[in-house]
Amino acid sequence: MRNMSKKISILFMITILAIAAFAIKPFEGQAATSLEVSAESAILVDANTGKILYQKNADQLLPPASMTKMMTEYLVLEAIHNGDISWETTTQISNYPYSISADPTFSGIGLIQDQNYTVRQLYEGMSIISDNATTIALAELIAGSEAEFVKMMNAKAEEMGLPEYEFVNSTGLSNADLGENYPEGTEPDADNLLSARSAALLAFHLINDYPDVLDFSSTMRSELDGRPLENLNWMLPWEDNNFTQYGYEGVDGLKTGYTDEAGYCFTGTAQQGDRRVITVVMKTGSQGERFLETKKLMEYGFSQFSQVELFPGGYQLDEESALPVTKGKEEEVDVEMAESITAMVRNGEEELYNIQYKMDESLLNEEGELTAPIEKGDKIGEALLTYSGEEEIAYLNGIGTQQKVDLVASATVEKANWFMLTMGAIGDFFGNLFSAVAGFVKGLFS
Missing domain, CATH: 2.60.410.10 (D-Ala-D-Ala carboxypeptidase, C-terminal domain)
Incomplete structure (x- = not known):
């Protein structure tokens, strides 16, 4: 009997421990309440107010690679908004962007000289596939030269209040990569620099000032000169099984980036209901990791925060x-x-x-x-x-x-009418007079 009681007691204790272990172990898919992001720097922001929901080394200046193009995108959209150009404005490709386009090390899409390209065609090349030559062609169209365009980029950054930045070209390539074509007024070995905070603020202005940018950044496929353009953002709703692990509900932008100096970086944005977030990860270890770390940030933002009418x-x-x-x-x-x-x-x-x-x-x-x-x-x-x-x-x-x-x-x-104002003034006069007399009399007997 004693052995039976002992066995029942042991079985009871095991059951209690199992239940306790199950209670403390989070179930699969439970929303994270803390966050560790594998990136040199990162930030998560509410896109409606600019409120920072998470940050890691957010003020550290780093090369942003092609995330630089967000400023070029902004200035192109601003020029369209101001009526300086339109989506149907045409331009031809000068020798400088043509040389970049023809160089396979820059992943050029092979632009053709002596051919008219519309702003829309060039913008798609820049936004969807992050093409460098189409970016330079747009910079030259707006400012006459990339050197003058760089001045516009830095002036706009100051106007936006970006806390940490340096723009030296329109694309995000290192000036050393551009050889003799590096923009006049910049150093031949200079690199663009942004902090995660500045990249997020630039994205904030881009999305809120010109929301049409999301129509381009969410376009998964297009074509130019009969050649396919396929978006580099793996978080979009691709049906390809190779990308499904990176997809996230509501993602519609914004800009990838990679150079040897910058590593893999990404400025992302997603909307769910009335909530939109902006994320930035800089210097991650691989092409896929930048999207997985972005996914962590977005999941944290949407699971831990709610859009609330407080008053x-x-x-x-x-x-x-x-x-x-x-x-x-x-x-x-x-x-x-x-x-x-x-x-x-x-x-x-x-x-x-x-x-x-x-x-x-x-x-x-x-x-x-x-x-x-x-x-x-x-x-x-x-x-x-x-x-x-x-x-x-x-x-x-x-x-x-x-x-x-x-x-x-x-x-x-x-x-009040003049009579009421006059009566009020008289009342104030006699009231003040009475107070003065009363004070005088009181003084005589004190």
């Missing part, structure tokens, strides 16, 4: 919902948020966000009053989103450090 339009802080008004038919006016504030929030942290009012001091008198008349919807100040969690919230440079919306008057306050 609706019309929201008011309970104890700060009204401001005093002078010279008006009403003595105060309610203020409210002009629109909602929506943010990418880590799951479970919704309650850590609050609103803080910042009034426009130029609209207030010395007593902190607004002066009538006031129209409904007049901007009174701003409502700033604050966060009380342990981790510091960071945003891409140039996007701002806080989300905010306008704070507006929720009603109209008309200016």
Whole structure:
């Protein structure tokens, strides 16, 4: 009997340990709550606000290889938007891009001289297959020479507020690879340089300013001069079994890159519902690894963060919902948020966000009053989103450090008529006079 009891006890303990082990072991496919990325530097960003969701060595300057072309893409789209060129504008291939196109070490697609190419054809070559010669041809079309185009690239980078950058050519090749064709005004052995943060900020502007770029970056196949163009982004929805392990729902861009100096890098973007993220990985170990590491970043962003409306339009802080008004038919006016504030929030942290009012001091008198008349919807100040969690919230440079919306008057306050203003002034006069007399009399007996 004792042996039987002992066996039952042992069996019971084994069962308990097995259940405990199963409970602590995450099931296959469980969303990761922490992240390790095999890349020299990396960053994950909310594409709507520029909020940084993850970063690793994000300020380290590295060669971006063909991710450089994102700036060329931006300037081409800007030129189209400004009416300087159109998608149907044509140009021919000069000797410089022709020599690049004919060189198999640059994976050229073999452009033809004395033939007209449209901007759309060249842009597809640049965007879909990351062709260098079509990129140079577009740079020459817009600026007259690649050297002048490089000046435009650096000027635009400064305008965008990229924190770390150096552009020396339009393609992402090393100047040493270009030989005597390296752009005038740059060093013959110079390389383009970007940090992951700068690459993400460039992608942020590219996607938000010119969303048409995604139509090109998501195109899987096209052709030029009868030759196939096949997208280098393995995360797109390919049916080829060799690529399916890299695919990820919602991916529609953005730019691959590789040189010996840069290693394998990739700026990616994906949208799921109302959420879009931007990712950058730099200096990964292989062509496939850059996509697998990007997949980690995207999975982390979509599983650990949600797009949440934290405060609706019309929201008011309970104890700060009204401001005093002078010279008006009403003595105060309610203020409210002009629109909602929506943010990418880590799951479970919704309650850590609050609103803080910042009034426009130029609209207030010395007593902190607004002066009538006031129209409904007049901007009174701003409502700033604050966060009380342990981790510091960071945003891409140039996007701002806080989300905010306008704070507006929720009603109209008309200016009081002259009679009411006069009676008010008389009341104020006698009130002040009484206070002065009372103070004088009190002084006599003190």
